[in-house]
Structures are given as C-alpha cells and as structure tokens.
Amino acid sequence: MTKKWVKRFLISDAIVLLLLAVPLVYAATEAPTGYDNLTNGFTTQGQFDLDLATFDGREEIDDGLGPLYNAQACSECHQTPVVGSVSQITELRVGRIDPFSLVFTDRPGGSLINDRAIDASIQETVAGADNAFDFRASLNTLGDGFIEALPDSFFTNAQAAQPAGMKGQIIRVPVLEAPGTTRIARFGWKNQHASLLSFSADAYVNEMGITSPLQPTENTSNGVSVAAFDHVADPEEAATPANPFGPDVEFFARFMRATKPPPRGPITADVTAGQTIFSSIGCQRCHVPSATTSPVGTSFNGGKFVVTAALGDKIIHPYSDFMLHDVGTGDGIVQNGGQSTLFKLRTPPLWGLRAKSRLMHDTVSFTRNDAILRHTNEAEPVIQNYINLSTTQKNQLISFINSL
Numbered sequence: 001m002t003k004k005w006v007k008r009f010l011i012s013d014a015i016v017l018l019l020l021a022v023p024l025v026y027a028a029t030e031a032p033t034g035y036d037n038l039t040n041g042f043t044t045q046g047q048f049d050l051d052l053a054t055f056d057g058r059e060e061i062d063d064g065l066g067p068l069y070n071a072q073a074c075s076e077c078h079q080t081p082v083v084g085s086v087s088q089i090t091e092l093r094v095g096r097i098d099p100f101s102l103v104f105t106d107r108p109g110g111s112l113i114n115d116r117a118i119d120a121s122i123q124e125t126v127a128g129a130d131n132a133f134d135f136r137a138s139l140n141t142l143g144d145g146f147i148e149a150l151p152d153s154f155f156t157n158a159q160a161a162q163p164a165g166m167k168g169q170i171i172r173v174p175v176l177e178a179p180g181t182t183r184i185a186r187f188g189w190k191n192q193h194a195s196l197l198s199f200s201a202d203a204y205v206n207e208m209g210i211t212s213p214l215q216p217t218e219n220t221s222n223g224v225s226v227a228a229f230d231h232v233a234d235p236e237e238a239a240t241p242a243n244p245f246g247p248d249v250e251f252f253a254r255f256m257r258a259t260k261p262p263p264r265g266p267i268t269a270d271v272t273a274g275q276t277i278f279s280s281i282g283c284q285r286c287h288v289p290s291a292t293t294s295p296v297g298t299s300f301n302g303g304k305f306v307v308t309a310a311l312g313d314k315i316i317h318p319y320s321d322f323m324l325h326d327v328g329t330g331d332g333i334v335q336n337g338g339q340s341t342l343f344k345l346r347t348p349p350l351w352g353l354r355a356k357s358r359l360m361h362d363t364v365s366f367t368r369n370d371a372i373l374r375h376t377n378e379a380e381p382v383i384q385n386y387i388n389l390s391t392t393q394k395n396q397l398i399s400f401i402n403s404l
Helices: 003-021 045-055 144-148 152-161 196-207 247-257 269-280 368-373 377-387 391-401
Strands: 090-097 132-137 172-174 182-184 314-316
Touching: 045 247, 144 196, 144 247, 144 314, 196 247, 269 391, 368 377, 368 391
Parallel strands: none
Antiparallel strands: 090 132, 172 182
C-alpha cells in the first residue's frame, strides 16, 4: 500500500471517530396540539383513555375523600372545553400580613381554605386575624408534559433577555419523588412545583383530601386535626410495587404528560397584525411565544422523569416565561418562595385563552381589555405602549389574543 493510500485511510478513520464522538442532534419539530382527547404519543391511546377516566373519576368518602376538600374529581376544576383544561372554578387563599413591615405570616392550617367538608363541624372559615384574601383560578394542565420537559436554559435565557425592572424571579423547589433534589419551579400560580408527580400528589391532598406516599398527611381545619373524621387510614392512596407514589397520583401525572397543548383558533389578517403588535409593544418579554423542550433521553426529577420522543425536541408556544413577576395583581400570599414572592405570580401561559370567559388569576376580569389594563408595576412600560395604540391596533391585538 502506498503512502498516499495509507494517508487516505488514516484521514477517513479519523473522520469516522470524530463523527462517533459527536452526539446526535435532532431537529426540533412542532408539538401536536388539539382539543381532541387524543394522546400526544407519550402513551398509547388506550392507556390515555384509561388515565383520562381516572382523572375524570369521582371520589367518595369510602375512597378517602376529605375530611376537607374542594372537589370530587380533577375534572371538576379542569374541563373547559375538554378534561384537563381550564374552568371557572377558583380556590380561596388567605393569610396575614403585618401592615407596617409587610411580612407575611401563614395562618394555622396554611393559606388554603377548603370550601367543603364531610362534616359541618370541621368546615374551615376565615378568621378575624386574616387580612390577605384572594381567589385563584384553576390552571390549564393540557400540554404540561412539554413544560415539565423544558430545560433550565429556557428560564435563564428568558430572564437574561428581559430588561431591568422586568426580570422574572426563578425559584427552585423540592421534587417530592426525589428527596434532596430541587429543580426550577414551573407549575402553580406561585410556582409551587417543578414535577407533575409532585403537582398531582399536592392537588390530590389539597383539593380532594386524599393522602399519598408523597403527601401522607391530612390537612387540618384551621389548624385543628381532623383525624377523628377520617374514615380511611393514611395514606389513602397507598403505594404498590408497580406504583410506589400511589396509582392515581402516577396516573394523573401520566395523563397530563400525554396531553396535547391547546390549539390555535383561526388565523386572520387581524390576528397576524395583532401578533406583530403584541411583540412590538413588549408583551413577549414575559409572555414568551416559543420554547423548545429538552432532547430525547434527558433525565429530570432525580431520574424519575426521562424525556421521551413524544416530548423531547418539541417546539411549543405557551406564551409564558413561567417565572414569578409583580404586575400589580399579586395575591399577598407567600408559599415556598419566601417573602420576595408576596405580590408575585407566575406568568400565566396564554395558550387556551380563547376558551376562558373569566380572566386573570382571580377570575374577576371579564374583557381582554380590562385584563390588560390591570397590569402595572413590572408591566407598566408595556401597558403604556398598549394605551398609546390606536383603537384599531388594540382590537387587532385582542384578536390575536383571542386566537390563542
């Protein structure tokens, strides 16, 4: 073999080795959307239907319902226009704020007031010492599997792109299924959770009063134990070999991971013009239009969640940065983010907004214009830009919002 051919073989081998050392990069594709009760591919359609039925299933006292609760099924709070989406349902949060220091103190039993009880003698009520009150709307869960699959870089890049005075607050929260693990929060009005298993267990105990391995302790009634009224031993949703965090908790999480994000409505000329205005006046700084999920095979939540082909390398359009901001509508409640979060709320994703008749976190705004004008503080420069628009431009912007 000549020196020339030896050289060619060596170069060829080097190229092959170099290619083998470089990880495969898949081109991101658009995530499927739809209000169609069809799986996004995370599970089979048959499994999706079974998990939807569990999400839609009604809990009774013999199942462990209560003693304190707000609803008897997940779908009571998530069903407009299909199971898993938004609704008109709210929950009541209360607390205590020192009028001079503005320091928040949790009330006995925590900030959540359960609206229902299996016995009238333990019904929760608001106390005279409570001086912070607010409603919180149920949140859309469709497409949440894609949100769970977002990498840390989405949050840090979005924050870095925001101007001074408008930067969102990132908080890290415990992942209940992986003790000792924290992750950037993204679920709940106060960013209480980063994982759908944690979120499911939290909702099960807080909204239906059903305990599980991840949330084994019943809520109290204004700080007083309700054990005497509890008909089923805790944890009521017991672990099994196949489902160590409780079957229903895992089914709820699997259902949400398999849902499609809300679809867009018709795209008209006004919608297209409104989208340009939305960006030009600064709305996109917090209501970030697009995000790309982590690559297939990425492991999160202490290894309890691995991004599958159905969720990985997908482009989504949630119109949110999923961070905490003070836009003047905060509820005055502190949960897991510390005193700095007192008047902050998570930027609500705008996808699915066209299915909502009651707006903002407290559901007390009824027109899109009113909801926009409630924004102040961090959002003040953007709202001034909105105010200065012509009537035609405002209508185009609202046409765009109504297409989401």
